Amino acid sequence: MKLVRGTIRDFAATAIAVVREIFDEAAYARFLSRAGMASSSEAYAAFWREREKSCARRPRCC
């Protein structure tokens, strides 16, 4: 039972990590920690200024 619960917990944690990465939440968290900033409108604007170039160049497949 413990093993099953642990497996489910691991699976859920990985799934959340995947979606947080796909949806750029993890990237924003890394930016905040790197820049030593708290989340705010200004911090998010700064995050996008940094990210704009690489994000906009990212191809989307057919």
Added chain:
Amino acid sequence: MNKALAILGWGTVALLGAVAVGAVALHRGEPINALWLVVAATCCYALGYRFYSKFIAVKILALDGLRATPAERLENGRDFLVTNKWVVFGHHFAAIAGPGPLVGPVLAAQFGYLPGTMWVLAGAVFAGCVQDFVILLFSVRRDGKSLTEMAKDEIGHVGGFVAYVAVIAILIILLGVAALIVVNALKASPWGTFTIAMTMPIALLMGVYLRRIRPGKVLEVSALGFVLVLAAIWGGQYVSQNAALARWFTFSAPTLAILIMIYGFAASALPVWLLLAPRDYLSTFVKLGTIALLAVGIVALHPTLHMPALTRFVDGTGPVFAGKIFPFAFITIACGAISGFHALISSGTTPKLIARETETRMVGYGAMMCESAVAVMAIIAACVMQPGVYFAINSPAGIVGQAPATAAATISGWGFPVTAADMQALAHAVGEQTLYNRTGGAPAFAVGMAHIFSHSLGGETLMALWYHFAIMFEALFILTILDAGTRVARFMVQDALGHVYKPLGRTSWYPSILGTSGLIVAAWGYFLWQGVKDPLGGINSLWPLFGISNQLLATVALCVATTIIIKMHRAKYAAVTLVPLAWLVAVTFTASWHKMFDPNPRVGFLAQAQALAAGPATSATSRLIFNNRLDAAVTGVLVVMVALVLVESVRQWFGILRGTREVRVKESPFVRTRLVEEQG
């Protein structure tokens, strides 16, 4: 004991797979159940991953878990970042999964379910997954270099230049075709148009919410956006039922084309955070959820496939697109089997996130297998419909006639019975005025998906909602590609123009932004306009052109891969990429020849131009003749360029094998990873 169990287990999978593939391939007469396709696909993917990808990983690529990847060596917290393998897998799959594996298989279903299924399974296991895997690994070993850079380094300047031009050409043709699919799905459909129109203010709202109200809470705002989109779908039915409101959202194909071009231009020129990024999040949210839901729906409903294994149209007379099963089935289905575009993703963001070389197998080979499974689901969605209905939706008016009774009689005459009353009832059930001549694959897929969903959840009463949900899902997907693709192409053109006049290369200089955005939109808009005005529905000309250009890019990627494998002294295993390369060369060059020179005006661009010139002249004749000649010229230029890469690659291979050429693999030097010690 473990070994014996493994042999027994894998033997069972192989046996089950053989039985399922045999049932799919040999069954004739009575309709078969979709579960046969699901079992065949699952077993093929399992065997391909366990044995073939492992063989490639061990014998050819010699994946080294101790070699530090660029994510570790160059980690900067931005582009280069050591990331959990499942996170990279999800990221990679979300990037490669577009509308291609949904639309291509639906169009190719005109040959029956068998050709598409076999190509998707064999193509993915032996070609597509291999391409994605090896290109990803080679990029990881070269500091995350792009395909164009690797082509320049390994094959020469010709390779780099051709890859660059092929990417721009594919993007432009892809964007034109994608926009045409949206136009065909939304024309004269107030419900669908209203829903899609609403996604724009929803995306803008999400952008402002993210920037001003809850910075960075993307999942939260995506869930909110999804609820608003569902509300828009729900509200769409009231718009379509109200004559005054419906008039506001009922557009002809040319009007929709102009609106989409304006949208593409605006999305390319506006700040990323305001429109592009929130739409991308919303589209990804809907995409991942819907694909998962469709998989569950297919397994739960396990519907019967009404389409025969092979139709009479294998002879090349198909109404959806003209051309024989070889080569046209293999260029119509690209993304579900092999897609050159994937090589751009495998040499783009993904290699910069991989923590260990050994993970490239799961990410590169594994994600493409999932993409192929999406294509199998699309085949099932298209083939659950009665074939007569499928052909009525997908055939252009130029082939089956404008009037419902004429179209139904023509299609029934082919041996696929359908009546005007059936089509009227279906259109009514899905909340549309008509479903005739909805070329492009999206409406047919939406009907199939609505059929599966409504039978699994909600019954016939929800058919119209599911249909418009499916249309919204596809259109959202495609519009995201349209805005992201226009922006990517804009950057590529700005990079090139920057060599001519420096300010043009500045991505923040507004005259350059507006000029290059306009240039790219005009280029794909031209193809879109051509498709909208084409009496044969546009898809007949443009989808093969897109398929050819996409597969030609895969040819370039496989040339790069084969060259590197030979340089790595693994020439005896080069067949792993050489055989798919030879197949793609045969397919794309034959298809290109047919599209240019086939004497049948429905197939050959030049023959069609000639037939138009010989026929009665109308106001549109000269433009149609020019368009056909232009399409022939584009095809010819692409083929000649790829032939140059091929010749250059073959010269390299022979030179290396004969010892007359210096062998220099341009990998970054080996650095031992610290991750193992840290973990250990």
